[in-house]
C-alpha cells in the first residue's frame with residue numbers, strides 16, 4: 001500500500017530542479033509546431049496548497065521555491081520557472097505550488113496531449129477532479145511505469161516521459177531502469193526525464209551504473225545537493241537523469257546549478273554535478 005504524499009515536500013529544493021528541467025524540455029519541444037505527447041508516470045495530485053497543514057508540517061518549500069521568490073538576480077531558466085509558479089499565485093504571495101502535471105498542462109498547446117498516471121487513491125481522486133473536462137488530458141489510475149510503456153511509441157512520434165517515483169519500494173530503482181530500457185526500445189527518439197533522490201550514495205552509484213549498462217545512448221545527469229552526503233539521514237541531494245535531452249539543456253544547467261547550489265544552501269558553493277552518463 002502506498003503512503004507517500006508529495007504535499008509534505010512540495011516546492012522543496014528537489015522540486016525546483018525537477019520542475020525547471022521539465023519546463024526547459026517542454027519549451028524545447030514547443031519550438032516545432034508538430035504535436036507531442038507528455039506522459040507523467042507518477043503524476044501526484046496536480047497542485048499543492050502551501051497553507052495546507054501537511055505542507056506546513058516541515059515547510060520544505062522554505063528550502064526551495066521560497067528562497068527564489070523575491071530575488072532579482074535569477075539566471076534565465078530559474079527566472080522562467082519562478083515566473084511560471086507566480087502565475088499560479090495571483091496575489092503575489094506564495095500560497096500554491098503547481099505539480100508536474102499542472103506545469104505541463106499550462107505549457108502544452110491544443111495540438112499536444114497529456115497522459116497522467118497515478119496509483120494512490122487520494123492523489124488520483126484529486127488529480128481526476130483537477131483535470132475533469134479538460135481537453136487533451138487523459139488521467140489514468142494505473143501503475144505509471146506499465147501504463148506509460150503501453151503508450152509507446154506515441155502516435156505523435158514526439159514526446160517526453162517524466163518519471164518521478166516516490167521510491168517507497170526499494171525495487172523501484174531496478175524497475176525504473178528496466179522500464180527505461182523497454183521504453184527506449186519502443187520509442188528510441190523520445191525524451192525521458194527520471195528524478196532520483198540521494199539518500200545513500202551507494203544506491204545512486206548502482207543506479208548510474210545500471211543505466212550505463214543498459215547501453216541507452218545520449219544520457220545526461222544533473223544533480224543538486226544542499227548538504228554533504230550522509231548515509232541514511234534523509235535526502236541530501238537529488239537529480240534528474242535525462243535521455244535524449246534538448247541540446248540546450250546542459251548549457252542552461254551550467255548556469256543554473258552553480259547558482260542554485262549557492263542560494264539554496266547556507267554552506268560553501270558547488271554541491272552540484274553535471275555528467276554525461278552516455279554519449280550520443
Ligand code: SAM
Nearest residue numbers: 006042043044099100118119120143144164166
Ligand atoms: N510528479 C509529481 C509532481 O511533480 O508534483 C510528484 C510525484 S510524487 C514524487 C510520486 C507519486 O507517485 C505519488 O503521488 C505516488 O502516489 C505515485 N506512485 C507511486 N507508485 C506509483 C506507480 N507505480 N504508478 C503511478 N503512481 C505511483
